[in-house]
Amino acid sequence: MEEIEVCVCKRITLSELLQALEEENIDDIQTLIEKTGAGTVCKMCISPEEDPYGERDIHLSELVK
Ligand code: FES
Structure with a gap:
């Protein structure tokens, strides 16, 4: 699940994004x-x-609260 590539263009995975959100305390999509x-x-x-x-399964907007 966490190795899903959310951003296919930049090859950024769900786990990398979740880590960035947590470690950098990001709470908005622009900063992400x-x-x-x-x-x-x-x-x-x-x-x-x-x-x-609907070409992407997950979007950045769904990761930021
Ligand atoms: S910019 Fe293309 S998938 Fe993220």
Whole structure:
């Protein structure tokens, strides 16, 4: 489960993102993008709205409360 690549463009996994969220105390999506580089290429991994064809299983928006 945790080795799911959330950001396929930058090859960033769910576990890497969860670790960044925890260690850096990130609570907003913009900071998560800046700190990890996830969501900076095609942007489909950012949110379901950016991914109209449902090509990503998980989006950054679902990881940030
Ligand atoms: S999948 Fe994250 S920017 Fe393309």
